[in-house]
Amino acid sequence: MKKSKVVIIGGGFGGGFAAKYLHKYAAAEIEVELISQRNYFVFQPLLPEIASGTLNAQDAVTPLRLMLPQVKIRLAEVKSIDFAQKVITVLQGRKTVVVQVPYDHVVIATGQVTDLSMFPGFTQHSMTMNDLADAQRLRNHVIQCLELADITLNAQLKKAALTFVVAGGGFSGVETMGELVEMIRRTLHHYPNIAPEEIKPILIQRGDRLLPEMQPELSEYAVQSLIRAGVEVRLKTGISSATAMSLATQDGQSIQCMTTVTTIGNGPSGFLRSLDLQLVKGKIPVNANLEVVDLDNVWALGDAALIPMEANGKLTDLSTYAPPTAQFAVREAQFLAKNILAKVTGQSLQHFHYRPLGALASLGSYRAVATIFGFSLTGLLAWIMWRGLYIGMLPGFSTRLRVALNWLFDYFMPRTIVQMAHAESPGTDYIHYAKGEVVFLPGEVIQGFYTVVTGSFVMEVVDDSGQCLLKEYLPGDHWGERILQKEIATTGKVVAKEDGVVLVLKSEDFKRLCAEFKPLQDYFASLGEDRYSSNAQ
């Protein structure tokens, strides 16, 4: 019997563990391929510790190929899914080559993204905590603020540099604030011109308590613990807008600050919205078997899926839908793997149900709050339990060992304040081509707007009648504007006729400039469509 091919899109808790369980339960019946844009699994609850430097970034994540040695891993970006033909279209390599991946079953596990577009300026000026890059960005930014505060003679600038705002009082917000404060406390001795009392950490929460998923007494403990650590906790405060130097709240207050981290505002990714699916609450509605409603052999789980919850055959009293947590995603992955196997082998499918074990939140400085099997715990004991549980949940023995060693050394080693150079990459690149090298082939995705600097390039297009049209591009000539503006794939082939150089403006930058800078818009409009009638590009 030929194995069924299951393609999983997404390598987070839902997708990663679905691949793991599918291989565990059904290696004989099912071939698994996982498509991910990152080649590693990131244990998101540890991101605040990476941001604070407790953990090294590389040590806290697990390469997918290590976590899933028997699974085919494809590092690529999914562009579309043809549910009728059962084919996934991906961009791989340098994000130009389009490849078709066929499947028997597809699992959508792409999670959600932070969508702050309803708060002006937040998308541009606030940091998030969803991925490794976010944690590293926050860490570097905080160190940069301390370095600036230490040398500046401008009092107002110093104050803004030392005000650190976290918006969101859930698990991620509280843990980020706890770690941030501990990091600053442990590194401040390096900055002789900053007094501890000049540091202003502010936690903003829209609701009337922190950690609303936990018992009220634990919320109160968290508030008191953060206040003792020097944090100003503002409850019942919504965010309104942000700039590089300030944050406005809905009650009309303005906070001068250079650092804003936002842990709220989840929404569907552009990919999810691009699928031909009716989203509900920004998620893909699935039935209790985790099958996407109205489609065959399409499954979804994790934060991307809206999963009805049952317990003992009826809706639970906790919530109508499964909450977007790691614990649930792992459990969903287990059900999903069993249900796909059942479907492939003609067995009956099981409804998803799960009763979570509890909840934990670290507050920094060796304190945490926990609810386990209905019991509440606070302080050092909860914190030890928090660390033990996380070590247990990490995939891969070597990752566990690395994290444990990082934690051990963090006790007796000073925190480092290395600010990693992030070279800001420009929006333009000078690209060299040797004679005969291909710039792009028909059907590829164009990288931006091209202007020839030196040499000559030839575009070859085969028109509807099968005739081959050639057009030469010399220094000063340009191509790509029509493809970018219409968001279409290339129809022609461009080759370097001799050694040459082009200047490429990245697609996103080209579109922004055309949208906002009218002279550019007018110039391209003036070229009109005629230009392409005989030598289509």
Add this chain to the structure above:
Amino acid sequence: MKKSKVVIIGGGFGGGFAAKYLHKYAAAEIEVELISQRNYFVFQPLLPEIASGTLNAQDAVTPLRLMLPQVKIRLAEVKSIDFAQKVITVLQGRKTVVVQVPYDHVVIATGQVTDLSMFPGFTQHSMTMNDLADAQRLRNHVIQCLELADITLNAQLKKAALTFVVAGGGFSGVETMGELVEMIRRTLHHYPNIAPEEIKPILIQRGDRLLPEMQPELSEYAVQSLIRAGVEVRLKTGISSATAMSLATQDGQSIQCMTTVTTIGNGPSGFLRSLDLQLVKGKIPVNANLEVVDLDNVWALGDAALIPMEANGKLTDLSTYAPPTAQFAVREAQFLAKNILAKVTGQSLQHFHYRPLGALASLGSYRAVATIFGFSLTGLLAWIMWRGLYIGMLPGFSTRLRVALNWLFDYFMPRTIVQMAHAESPGTDYIHYAKGEVVFLPGEVIQGFYTVVTGSFVMEVVDDSGQCLLKEYLPGDHWGERILQKEIATTGKVVAKEDGVVLVLKSEDFKRLCAEFKPLQDYFASLGEDRYSSNAQ
């Protein structure tokens, strides 16, 4: 007595150790400030090990504030030095605010940069190994090539992805190649579709042997060791040009490859060239006391300085000038500190002299070559000595411990293949301003070319007669082009009149587009100078 203020520019071996020795010898007489663009000291000989993942990036560098706890550290970029007024102009913070730093003595220790402009395409398509960011870039790039080679069905692309070229057969090139090969060997089991024999590492050296600074028999050992590890060594081969997919050598050969690392081609930095100094061989000529020729209280050391060598009062037989190595820079720093103290206290100055202890090069896979006090060593023993010596040379106990632990764990832990997400930052940014916020002040450095998207902004300029001119900018209006094209500082002040958004195109991208894309050039030329006569910007 008021202390003399010594400002050191550069935090590498020369600058970092000069600060250390100045504090050690002359804390009572001298106040030291160090200006650096990075907040850490990087031990460059370890960069190949960071690239290969033997060492964690954060663990292998030492924060300057940890290395030099008593020294004032200023994270800033130096724009110019006024030798007559004894003032240094720096850009600090977000690289916009100009600050003046006065000095009694200034030490220039900014090193050299890689200048590959004589080899077309190398600046754009070849990686270097000078800084932490380079090591991380190489690491991520190699992993990306392996990921692509594992999934692509295009044989030509796969071959290019698995061909890794290092140009330069000195210490840096040989060590980079050794580490690269070991990294690939230890991670290849994760990539089921790549056979070991498909990996093509090629080392290109212009001269007729590797490691020309060492004895011929050690050069030969290095060649044989690399060949055994699967490396193709091409001697007497110069590089000619590069593209993203190929490299051409001077003998007319072309190599299809996606990875090129170049460890040759040192030249003066833009900063060094901008100083009002007559450079010789791309360096600052100093006398044997390390004083810059024809200037008072200006010193230079390390790779940026051309230092005449003496031994026993006469030129050594080794070389006329001190070679650009870490060993020499540290020794120069010691002489420099003593000479500055001598100058401040009216003592006589000493001529620089030094006899190096030896030279070491790691070949990867537990092998090295070494010359110590005239003796030659090869293999495991040399390799152990190499590690021991490097640990000893690292500044800071905690850095030594971190590196030692990294080395220890590297024996029994698998190499990780985590490819860190480098989010490519665009060349344009939408920046939000709240009413009343300042976009820039007179004298600041402009960040790019601004187009107003929403809101309104007011520019205020005080003209020569003291009259204040106001100009309002509404959506679609733009500013900054004249300042960028003329490379001048802002003369006006821009403030948000109400909440608003601007699109900013980074300076470098603006200049490149104006240079290559004629319609844009024409548009700005058509605006002419008149536009600014009454409301100068």
